[in-house]
Amino acid sequence: MIMNSSFLTLNTRDFVKGLFIAVITAVITVVYTTIQTGTLSFDWKAISTTALSAALAYIMKNLFTNSNDQLLKKDPA
Secondary structure, eight states, X not given: OOOXXXXXXXXXXXXXXXXXXXXXXXXXXXXXXXXXXXXXXXXXXXXXXXXXXXXHHHHHHHHTBOTTSOBTOOOOO
């Protein structure tokens, strides 16, 4: 059974999933800008900012969630 990290702690899985979220978000950003402009162009600043923001949001969510996926609650005893 895979356990989630405890409240105010992170494990390696949290960082790996955060990296995965960052990659997916970067791909979606490229696809979105390509559809909007009609040309394939890479705005690396926008892509990296969006990917980093998504990864940090995911990691912060995991930091403030307990092992039962309850936000801002300590783990049950």
